[in-house]
Amino acid sequence: MSRRASGLRAWLLQRSTAVYLGLFCLFLVLHFLLEPPTGVEQWRAWVGQPWPATGLMMFCAALLLHAWVGLRDVLIDYVRLSAMRIVLLGLAGAGLIACGLWFLQVILHVRSA
Amino acid sequence: MSAIRSRPVFLDLLKIRLPVSAVLSIAHRATGLLLVLAIPPAIYLLDLSLSGPEGFTAVRDFLKGPVGQSALFLGLWVLLHHLLAGVRCLLIDMDLGVERTVSRKSAWAVILAAPLVALACVGLLL
Numbered sequence: 001m002s003r004r005a006s007g008l009r010a011w012l013l014q015r016s017t018a019v020y021l022g023l024f025c026l027f028l029v030l031h032f033l034l035e036p037p038t039g040v041e042q043w044r045a046w047v048g049q050p051w052p053a054t055g056l057m058m059f060c061a062a063l064l065l066h067a068w069v070g071l072r073d074v075l076i077d078y079v080r081l082s083a084m085r086i087v088l089l090g091l092a093g094a095g096l097i098a099c100g101l102w103f104l105q106v107i108l109h110v111r112s113a
Numbered sequence: 114m115s116a117i118r119s120r121p122v123f124l125d126l127l128k129i130r131l132p133v134s135a136v137l138s139i140a141h142r143a144t145g146l147l148l149v150l151a152i153p154p155a156i157y158l159l160d161l162s163l164s165g166p167e168g169f170t171a172v173r174d175f176l177k178g179p180v181g182q183s184a185l186f187l188g189l190w191v192l193l194h195h196l197l198a199g200v201r202c203l204l205i206d207m208d209l210g211v212e213r214t215v216s217r218k219s220a221w222a223v224i225l226a227a228p229l230v231a232l233a234c235v236g237l238l239l
Contacts, residue, residue: 015206018199025196033237040162040169047163067152070145099152106160 014069017062024059048110060103064096071096137198137220144195151188182235189231197223197230 037043046052071092079085123129131139162172175181201219204210210219 015203018203022196022200025192029234029238036238040166043169044163063152067145067149070142071149074142074146096149096152099156102153102160103156106156106163110163 010069010072013065017066017069020062021059021066024055024062027055044110044113047107048113053107053111056107057104060100064100068093068096132217133224134216134220137201137223140224141195141198141202144191144198147191148195151191186231186235189234190228193230193234194223194227197227 037046047056072089075085075088075092079088158172158175161168163169176185201210201223204219205216210216
């Protein structure tokens, strides 16, 4: 992943995910302004629908990729000790993957209920 | 190696004056890091709000209380700062606003707009 997410590819990944994240945030804000969930049933129903669920899972994937490229850049720039850098990169990657699985579980749990 | 080590280093942070666009660039990184740290609490709130009626009301009451409102405002400020700085960065990638006076103005616009839009969002959403 580290090699794949480097140079031009990382630059492009960072920007393409940024565009999706920005547009989806705008969509979420507009949606909640126009149609705020009034109760848990309505909220669960919205999240469980195919389109919002897909959009949210894509949002999560884009967010984690975006965060990974950014964290990787920051760690490579500021952590000079290579052993420390490798440990921190590993922790960051593991933490992001854990967040992704947690999010997936939350969405799929709503879908299956 | 010794020649490299003996180079003069000027790192008096109180005397270094950076242009506003450089400050924005550093803030873009700092807010990015903060947003990564906000991912677990955000998923926790989402999970709780979807868990059932008690969880849903707990999250809603939290977000309407003083602590939740402050957290929401600060979170939105950080998010909007990062988002708007990112949009500015994309525009500069497309050769829009590269010129120094314009880029400094747009940097100031991002710094000022982020807390104002965050405040408006908190006011409108709840």
